[in-house]
Every structure is written in C-alpha cells, then in structure tokens.
Amino acid sequence: MRTLLDLVLPSACAGCGAAGVGWCADCAAVLTHGPVRVQPRTEPGVPCWALTKYAGPGRRAVLSAKEHGRRDLAEPLGMALSTALALLRAEGRPLVLIPAPSRSVAARRRGGDPMVRTTHAAARWLPDCRVVPMLRVWWGVRDSVGLTAAQRRHNLRGRIVVARSRCGGAMIPENAEVVLVDDVLTTGATASESVRVLAGIGVPVCAVVVTCAA
Template identity: 60%
Template sequence: MRTLLDLVVPSECGGCRRPGTRWCPECARSLSGPPIRVYPRTDPGVPCWASSRYRGPARQAVLAAKERGRRDLARPLGLALAAGLAELRAPGRPLILVPSPSRRAAARRRGGDPVSRCALVAAQSLHGCQVLSCLRVWWGVRDSAGLSARERDRNLRGRVSAAPMPVRTMNAQVVLVDDVLTTGATVNACARALTATGLCLDGVFVTCAV
C-alpha cells in the first residue's frame, strides 16, 4: 500500500525533501544533540530549552507539520522532544507536558494540533509522563506572524487561560511544550495562566528557537 501511495503522492523527507523517505537519518541526527538553553526577549520566569535552532531540517519539519499537513512528522519530532526532556528530567518525579494552545481556526485548518500530537508521542516514550491539554486561547487572538514582541504580548495578554489542575500534578515536574519559540510572548502568557491555577511551572521545551 505504501508503494502504491508513493506512486500517486511521492514521499519526501520532512526536513530536507529527499525523495523516497518520510524522515531521513541525516535529519534525525540534526535533532539528536543535547538541548540548547535559550533566553527569549520576554522572559517567562523559567528555564527555556530547544532541540534545535530555527533553521535547517527542524524549521522545515515544523513548517511541514503546521502548514502542509504532514501529520507523520509528529513521531520524529515527538521522539526528539522526548530525548531532550529525558536529559533534563528531575529524578523521581512524574513528568507533566502541557502543550501550548492553538487557536481553534488554526487547528481546524491544520487538521488538529501539531504540538499536542508531538507531546503525546513524547509522553508515550517516557515512563511516568502524561500530557495535560489544559490551556485555551480565547477569542480576539490574531496570528502572531509579523508582530513585534510588544504586539505579541498585547495580543495574548489576558486571552490564555488554564483549567484547574488536578491534585496529582502538585509534585510533578511540569514542562510547557511548543514547536517554535520566538519572542517568548506565547510561553510567557501560558506561564501566567498556569501560575494563576496555583501550578508551579518548571520549564519550557520547544522543537526550535529563533
């Protein structure tokens, strides 16, 4: 079936567009290095880490997953996320991944939420890890592309909320996950929303950082 499908819609690597494979070994290696500590312009008040800079295969894979419907890339991107989290994980504590929220219109257009899909793949490969999709973006939020750091902050302020946290998360290591970190306005708004529920956010981990 895969061979017949490739005759109609040829497969190509989500990172370098090499034909005949969905994700090549070279692109996989580009996301296999140690986590990179990053310092966004808008500080969320917790350490921020990335699997890669926003360039090369990581950038192409994120764009393909978001804008070209490449749902199959959730697995390699999720496994890269899991590998980075494993290096930063606090021993003996359960791990909670909180995906950064998407606007409903964007999620419908993309056939779902790529960040949540990656988080679920990561959680499946990490023992004692779960995903809590508790963040919501309310009406009035614009697409952040092309906005300055100040405009991004104004765009999101007061428009991200979190559902009350269950008691079982109180002793967990909680990490906010996203695909791209630019100015930090989104993760900062998410951090504020989580803190408002009484939750202690331990860090942020993204696929790539600008």
C-alpha cells in the same frame, strides 16, 4: 504499488527532500544536538530549552507539520522531544507535559493541533509521563506573524485561558514536574503568558521546551 504507498506514506523527507523517506536519519540527527538553553526577549521566568535553531531541517519539519498536514512527523519529532526531556527531567518525579495553545481556527484548518500530537508521541517514550492539554487561546487573538515582541505580548495578554472542560491542578500528580512544550519559541510571548496563567491556578511550570528557537 508505489502509487498506493505514496497515498499513505510521504515520499520525501520533510527536512531535506530526500526521496523515499518521510524523515531521514541525517535530519533526525539535527534534533539530537540539544537541548540548548535559550533566552527569549520576553522571559517567562523559567528556563527555556530548544532542540535546535529555527532553521534548516528543524524549521522545515515544523512548517511541514503545521502548514502541510504532515501528521507522520509527530512520531519522529516526539521522539526527539522525549530524548531532550529525559535529559532535563528530575529523577523520581512524575512528568506532566502541557502543550502551548494555538488559535482554534488554525487548529481546525490543520486538522488538529500538530503540537498536541507531537507531545502525545513524546509522552509515549517517557515513563511516568502524561499530557494535559489544558490551555486554549480565547477569541480576539491575531496571527502573530509580523508582530513585534511588544505587540505579541499585548495580543496574548489575558487571552490564554484554562479550558473549562479541564480541571487544572486536579489533573497534575503530586510532586509533578510540569513542562510547557511548543514547536517554536520566537519572542517568548506565548510561553510567558502560558506560564503566568498556569501559575495563577496553582500549576507552577518548571521549564519550557521547544523544538526550535528563532
């Protein structure tokens, strides 16, 4: 029975390696200390908030979801994200979450976009909230690992676009509070370009909220 369960449920915590649980209470608590205001090197022009630093359990969870196929982490990470959003959102306004885009080749390798899964999980905990995954990365974008802040800006400039299958502002309710969400905020290049592109089609972003800030 234990062997069969291991095929379905992870046998170790993604944050600390504790046996028998996919995400333990101690690691979950690390994501409840925020949200904390952060200042990336490339300012997107809107407030940026993070649940925790890109270290310890938070970092390991993000990497497990992105690089090791831990789909089970979408729910606990989504719950933590929803708690932060509930504290930050304005009362009486619908909330729209737009996941920051990832390279399509990376998403295919991972069996889908982990951040999109996490965002949908967060939205299920929030009243009057919808997810609009309307951004995508155009061809020619390099992996950002190892790039400087200036190189990241150049790498993304003009290469984050609104997907043709999406209808942009038509999918955003009137008076909605629009939040860009991502797993990691490093230099702020992706957030800045995403905010710029959305503003260009009449979708003003109120804030950027991420799981971890480097």
